[in-house]
Amino acid sequence: MNLPLVVLLSVTMLISCTRQYITRDKSETFHNVIVLVPDGCGFAHMTVAHWYKGAPLIQGSMEVSLVRTFSANSAITGSAAAATAFATGHKTWEDSDKAKCLSILPDTLLLPKAQQVSVGNQWRPAATVLEGARLAGKAVGLVATCYMSHATPAAFASHWHSRDDTGIIMEQMVYQGVDVVFGGGLSYLIESDSLIPGSGEKGARRDGEDLYKVLMSRGYEVIMTEDELLRLTSDAEKVWGMFADRHMVHDIDRRLFGPTQPSLAEMTRRAIEILGKDPDGFFLLVEASQVDWASHDNDLVGMVTDYLAFDNAVKVAVDFAKSQPEGRTLVLVFPDHDCGGLAMGDRGIDYYTFRPERMVDVIKRADLTAEGVARKMRTESGGIDTERIKEIIKRHCGISDLTSEELKSIEGTLRDTANGGLNEVIGPILSKRAGIGWTTFGHTGNDVPMFSYGLERSPKVIDNTQIARLCAEKLGFELDEVTDRLFVDARYLFDDAAVTFDTSGVHNSTGQLIVERDGKRAIFPFFKNIMIIENDTVSLEGLTVYSLKADKVFLPEQARRLFDAF
Numbered sequence: 001m002n003l004p005l006v007v008l009l010s011v012t013m014l015i016s017c018t019r020q021y022i023t024r025d026k027s028e029t030f031h032n033v034i035v036l037v038p039d040g041c042g043f044a045h046m047t048v049a050h051w052y053k054g055a056p057l058i059q060g061s062m063e064v065s066l067v068r069t070f071s072a073n074s075a076i077t078g079s080a081a082a083a084t085a086f087a088t089g090h091k092t093w094e095d096s097d098k099a100k101c102l103s104i105l106p107d108t109l110l111l112p113k114a115q116q117v118s119v120g121n122q123w124r125p126a127a128t129v130l131e132g133a134r135l136a137g138k139a140v141g142l143v144a145t146c147y148m149s150h151a152t153p154a155a156f157a158s159h160w161h162s163r164d165d166t167g168i169i170m171e172q173m174v175y176q177g178v179d180v181v182f183g184g185g186l187s188y189l190i191e192s193d194s195l196i197p198g199s200g201e202k203g204a205r206r207d208g209e210d211l212y213k214v215l216m217s218r219g220y221e222v223i224m225t226e227d228e229l230l231r232l233t234s235d236a237e238k239v240w241g242m243f244a245d246r247h248m249v250h251d252i253d254r255r256l257f258g259p260t261q262p263s264l265a266e267m268t269r270r271a272i273e274i275l276g277k278d279p280d281g282f283f284l285l286v287e288a289s290q291v292d293w294a295s296h297d298n299d300l301v302g303m304v305t306d307y308l309a310f311d312n313a314v315k316v317a318v319d320f321a322k323s324q325p326e327g328r329t330l331v332l333v334f335p336d337h338d339c340g341g342l343a344m345g346d347r348g349i350d351y352y353t354f355r356p357e358r359m360v361d362v363i364k365r366a367d368l369t370a371e372g373v374a375r376k377m378r379t380e381s382g383g384i385d386t387e388r389i390k391e392i393i394k395r396h397c398g399i400s401d402l403t404s405e406e407l408k409s410i411e412g413t414l415r416d417t418a419n420g421g422l423n424e425v426i427g428p429i430l431s432k433r434a435g436i437g438w439t440t441f442g443h444t445g446n447d448v449p450m451f452s453y454g455l456e457r458s459p460k461v462i463d464n465t466q467i468a469r470l471c472a473e474k475l476g477f478e479l480d481e482v483t484d485r486l487f488v489d490a491r492y493l494f495d496d497a498a499v500t501f502d503t504s505g506v507h508n509s510t511g512q513l514i515v516e517r518d519g520k521r522a523i524f525p526f527f528k529n530i531m532i533i534e535n536d537t538v539s540l541e542g543l544t545v546y547s548l549k550a551d552k553v554f555l556p557e558q559a560r561r562l563f564d565a566f
């Protein structure tokens with residue numbers, strides 16, 4: 001692509017002023033920030049994990065604060081609203097009927113008090129800590145055990161009113177310019193008519209675009225196995241590791257169901273090694289996604305083993321921070337919300353005589369999560385075979401005394417459905433024997449802890465939105481300034497031009513903004529960071545985002561300068 005000299009000068013000037021625009025007093029900043037999220041847990045989960053480990057958790061040596069987690073519309077938050085809060089510094093909606101927002105502002109707040117969002121900001125994208133760190137010249141990374149377009153990682157790298165629109169979310173994540181992405185979700189890169197590499201299954205995309213090829217064309221190395229992760233060369237800088245077609249498996253289930261998948265600690269270590277080479281520092285999010293799912297299943301085995309896999313990842317991060325000069329790396333560890341209403345103790349338990357070994361022995365006898373056992377049962381039981389069910393439960397759960405009621409519940413669930421439900425039967429069977437109680441299969445509104453390494457003084461109580469503000473401050477920028485820089489209403493930005501947009505294919509991740517003035521015509525494809533003008537494709541410093549709820553298009557203010565320069 002041959003750009004006119006004026007465009008090259010414009011881009012050069014833009015790059016040179018980037019840090020001046022968004023950075024703060026260097027004496028108050030950290031070179032690196034690592035955020036680690038054990039999804040869906042609370043104090044009780046950590047207590048149980050501590051007893052099972054038989055030693056303090058790594059976070060036990062860190063400073064601790066209390067975090068409030070409510071969303072814009074409920075005292076009990078969902079994961080998308082929670083992640084939006086600590087990614088952007090704003091509360092948002094997560095509701096089945098209205099919206100399940102990812103880093104999109106709502107139109108109203110119900111909590112902590114009812115109020116309208118200002119008209120210009122309703123359903124507007126809100127900049128994330130990751131986007132601000134990238135604009136500050138830092139390397140950025142995402143690590144998770146879910147598919148990468150799932151709520152928590154998606155909230156840092158995409159903007160949309162529905163967390164369920166995986167195609168739109170993954171499109172944005174690919175074009176966001178994230179340096180390192182490790183997790184699951186390969187199928188969401190591949191078009192539905194094409195086979196997933198290394199699999200006989202077809203992809204899940206519906207827009208005709210092969211994002212796997214897009215990544216390759218943008219200079220990314222795309223890897224799919226633990227061996228490939230460990231063999232990455234020292235010069236690796238831009239890597240997507242897609243270790244599962246969809247979600248990765250629970251840590252304890254990797255032996256049977258994900259033998260080529262790396263551990264969370266391995267992904268964290270390699271991410272830090274790659275990002276740590278950037279002389280300007282880095283921001284990294286790490287999520288243990290499936291602590292939450294085990295809690296949804298009331299599955300003690302899955303919860304504890306995934307939490308301890310997370311504990312290993314925390315050790316990697318803290319060891320790195322300790323190896324750096326003082327004040328160079330900030331590490332924050334906090335759940336997005338509590339889940340399951342876990343209690344160490346249950347009805348009928350004599351709390352004067354409860355011994356942790358009772359609970360530990362139950363966990364140690366199992367070699368799969370409730371989800372893993374359910375998967376084995378659906379594929380191996382040969383239908384509703386009572387003796388086969390007993391054998392699978394004994395072999396993988398260490399339980400040889402199923403009651404007639406428990407057996408009836410398993411058989412009934414197998415009979416009623418082939419996918420799901422069974423996890424929520426097997427999980428409580430194990431928990432009951434361990435003396436562990438649960439109040440719900442859903443989230444709770446409990447406050448959660450935040451552990452920090454590197455802060456001179458940790459806050460005593462903090463709202464989850466303040467975590468985003470804290471990260472931005474310590475990385476040297478202000479989030480609202482980044483929002484104003486990256487997400488300007490197109491009709492305002494190009495107020496002297498003809499502005500139209502095509503939204504007919506938006507639910508299939510397509511659509512575009514068209515700007516015309518003085519014989520010039522520029523196209524800004526939705527959910528990408530490019531401008532197409534006079535047969536040239538020019539990169540933008542942020543995404544073009546269509547807000548369906550506002551029926552507006554938002555894009556970086558830089559787009560105006562580049563358009564004028566042609």
